[in-house]
Amino acid sequence: MIGTVRSLLSGAILSGTPLLYATLAEVVSERAGIVNLGLEGVMLMGAVVGFITMVQTGSAAAALVAGALAGALFNLLFAFVVITRRANQLASGLALLFCGVGLSALIGSPYIGSRVAGLPEIRIPGLAELPLVGGVFFQHDGLVYASGPIAVLVWWVLFHTRWGLHLRAVGENPTAAFAAGKSPAALQFQALFIAGLLGGIAGVHLSLGPAKTWAEWMTAGRGFIAVALVIFSKWHPLRAIGGALVFGGAISLQLQLQALGVPVSPFLLDMLPYLLSLALLAAWGGARRHAAPGSLGRVFQRSD
């Protein structure tokens, strides 16, 4: 029993980590007024470039940097289309997704079946040996430990710095921000660069975390789950931690129940995370109507 609970918690943390990075990416993007449905493509670019870098150099640090930058650069392509060219964000996002799926498959295909060490597991001395909780909380790769502090950092930057204030102003009302002397386009470019870094990191954790492999479209819908988790967490970086853990926990729980041999249909269990999301959205639906950034998804037209 204790083993099952431990496994459930550590599974929740591992499954939740890439979701948290991806959700933070979308929070930053949407706070700047831009919906990015192509996040999954960004994650795939991070996953494949991180994996290839690890195969080539053997360095997890180099893989992380390369994967994050690949995500950021790929997201700048989206930024150019939706900010500079003012294209429709939903259509461009979907185009970015399929572009990312194809491009990552193309550059990743020679590396399928390559062997990598993956992200090294860091045991926190003194804590990892603790009975019961040691293995659950203090025996993970570095990206797991960093995810919480990075969520706090994103929250602090968005809500406690001038830059964050300006960014949110652009997301609420770009015309007012423009009138106040801020360049909405410049801020949005910066936001999408940061979102790309975070999306790339999410991808690196998918390919170099527990899975240690590259496979085409290995994100398997997590980019879209992250877009839903943003709504779930009311566009707030700290609530995103809870959202990612609840969803990661639901994935972990259904696998755990199967391994235990609980007599419930595997089809039903596979729906569990999504049923849970629907239930939570239904329960809190009305309360989040006003949480969305005011100009989310709108194209800012400078009137000059």
Added chain:
Amino acid sequence: MRPKHLGTGRTLLAVFVSLLLALAVGGPDAAAQPSLKVGIIHLGSINDAGYNQAHAEGVQIMKRNLPGVEVIQVENVPEGADAERVMENMIRQGARLIIAASFGYLEPALRVAQKYPDVKFVHPGGYKRAPNLTTYWASTPEAFYLMGIAAGRTTKTNKLGYVVALPISFFLANVNAFELGARSVNPKAETRVVFTGGFLDPAKEAAAAGALLEQGVDVLGVIVDSPITVVQAAEKRNAYSVGYHYIGAQKFAPKGWISGIAFTWGELYTRFAKQVMDGTWKSENILGGLGDDYLTIAPFGPAVPPEAVKLVNTRKSELVSGKLQVFQGPLRDNKGVERVKAGEVFPLTELRKMDWLVEGVVGQAR
């Protein structure tokens, strides 16, 4: 400046060499060799370290065996109208044999086959045929039974685990065969099965492997597109592993590798191509198994006791000769319902109807 005549000389030399080459290639030798264009379409990428790669490697071996054969290969073709267009395009380019290498290509291949009666088609796993369409497959439960014997003799906890994409009948049959093999040598062996809901989600496969290992499972098998993630997860936790689709997976688990099952289509494809060239090709339903050259058992790892390897070989010859049957009654499912009566055998040709998990498997078939 370079003297001009040297350049001209080189050009002449190049023309001369090309003429010689043309004579050598297109000379009487080449004309005497029968030639054939073969088209193959894949659902996924041909280096997926899994299902598609096995077919692609089969075609490469066919090419090596028959130098007169030319191959047109297209990857990532969606099942449906796209597949039909690609096949017709291959036929227009001169293909006379089409390998429609995914289960979902059956209907498109049947439609194209009707339009082009002179072109031969082969389809893996199909349940319908045409005068110019052959179906072929290798039945896997016997091989899984042998894996079960090796796993049942290797396990220390008597708990075996399987990470499986979806609860479809062929996969249920494989897991059942694995458990029956394990129980034949180890009455205490149980197999826990976790379905991931998809063929390709490595992060979830890793989580499923973790959940099974936490329950005390010390042998992990896998039925998804690529075995790499699960085999690595087992190795990391000092557990044993059984691969599928990709024999090369052994390099990911040098310590814990038990064995694996893979399809090796090369010789069968060579026979198909030869038959088309010499006119002996005919429409058949080929269901092979352990005794055929297109189902291969990977080398056993160091963890498997030598007497277990010997036993596997004995059982293998008994299965091939028909002396031993995998689904020999009496068999009950894991809910206690009798599924195969004493003295009866569940035939390997009826696997489509196997919608239950055998006694000893912990898991839900539906």
